[in-house]
Amino acid sequence: xxxxxxxxxxxxxxxxxxxxxxxxxxxxxxxxxxxxxxxxxxxxxxxxxxxxxxxxxxxxxxxxxxxxxxxxxxxxxxxxxxxxxxxxxxxxxxxxxxxxxxxxxxxxxxxxxxxxxxxxxxxxxxxxxxxxxxxxxxxxxxxxxxxxxxxxxxxxxxxxxxxxxxxxxxxxxxxxxxxxxxxxxxxxxxxxxxxxxxxxxxxxxxxxxxxxxxxxxxxxxxxxxxxxxxxxxxxxxxxxxxxxxxxxx
Ligand code: PEP
Numbered sequence: 001x002x003x004x005x006x007x008x009x010x011x012x013x014x015x016x017x018x019x020x021x022x023x024x025x026x027x028x029x030x031x032x033x034x035x036x037x038x039x040x041x042x043x044x045x046x047x048x049x050x051x052x053x054x055x056x057x058x059x060x061x062x063x064x065x066x067x068x069x070x071x072x073x074x075x076x077x078x079x080x081x082x083x084x085x086x087x088x089x090x091x092x093x094x095x096x097x098x099x100x101x102x103x104x105x106x107x108x109x110x111x112x113x114x115x116x117x118x119x120x121x122x123x124x125x126x127x128x129x130x131x132x133x134x135x136x137x138x139x140x141x142x143x144x145x146x147x148x149x150x151x152x153x154x155x156x157x158x159x160x161x162x163x164x165x166x167x168x169x170x171x172x173x174x175x176x177x178x179x180x181x182x183x184x185x186x187x188x189x190x191x192x193x194x195x196x197x198x199x200x201x202x203x204x205x206x207x208x209x210x211x212x213x214x215x216x217x218x219x220x221x222x223x224x225x226x227x228x229x230x231x232x233x234x235x236x237x238x239x240x241x242x243x244x245x246x247x248x249x
Contacts, residue, residue, distance in 0.1 A: 004036050004231075005209055007211075008233055009041045010040070010237060014238070016046050018046075019046040023053035027057060029245075032057065037061065038247050041064065042062070051087065051088030063092060064079065064084035066099060089122060090123065091123050093124075094124050096127045114163075115155060127166045128166070128167060129144065129147075129167060148194055164209060165208045167191060167211070168211035169183075171212075172212025172213050175212075177213060207229035207230050209228075209231055209232045210230075211234070219249045
């Protein structure tokens with residue numbers, strides 16, 4: 001049995017001071033649990049404080065929400081993957097729909113960021129997902145599989161075997177509209193099939209997470225859906241008590 005993965009994406013919320021308070025409350029409500037993987041993606045500016053707060057809790061992993069594809073240089077405002085690692089991250093979120101659609105990052109940039117993360121010793125949660133008009137045109141799987149194949153195109157099969165995928169339909173992110181467990185299973189099954197071709201192994205253990213308006217109320221039914229190996233949670237992870245309850249699902 002794969003361990004379920006619970007990932008919290010705080011987006012541009014919770015600076016260093018708030019991170020301290022949040023993690024104190026969260027850790028009190030969430031004792032170490034070996035049967036699941038928990039990852040928190042704070043803003044980069046809060047990583048060091050988060051790492052300090054989690055120093056006695058190696059069961060809670062830290063991730064960075066974004067990295068630049070170059071190691072360092074004249075890229076004002078950006079963070080390199082090695083810097084994120086130095087600040088305490090072990091995972092990078094790549095291809096989030098807000099990076100793709102608010103910041104205009106296409107498949108090529110996503111692929112370069114995945115490669116940069118691995119080069120720095122981070123693993124990756126690669127996000128894929130279709131927009132509402134793509135869903136309406138029945139192109140969900142074509143879009144998602146194109147994003148997936150492009151995202152992993154610069155990785156070796158051994159690196160691909162270490163990533164996690166998050167299927168996040170764009171129309172479900174931050175909208176209160178969730179995919180049904182059946183919708184998630186259909187897309188996750190297609191992703192799994194495509195991954196098996198790349199990694200060329202029978203039992204590919206790559207976790208495939210669902211994300212998009214996950215809440216305390218719907219977490220259980222989504223997690224029980226076949227091929228849903230975990231949850232990536234935005235808005236509902238901003239309250240430490242709610243996040244602890246979702247991570248306990
Ligand atoms: C996300 O940011 O990855 C996300 C899924 O957000 P929300 O849970 O708020 O829809």
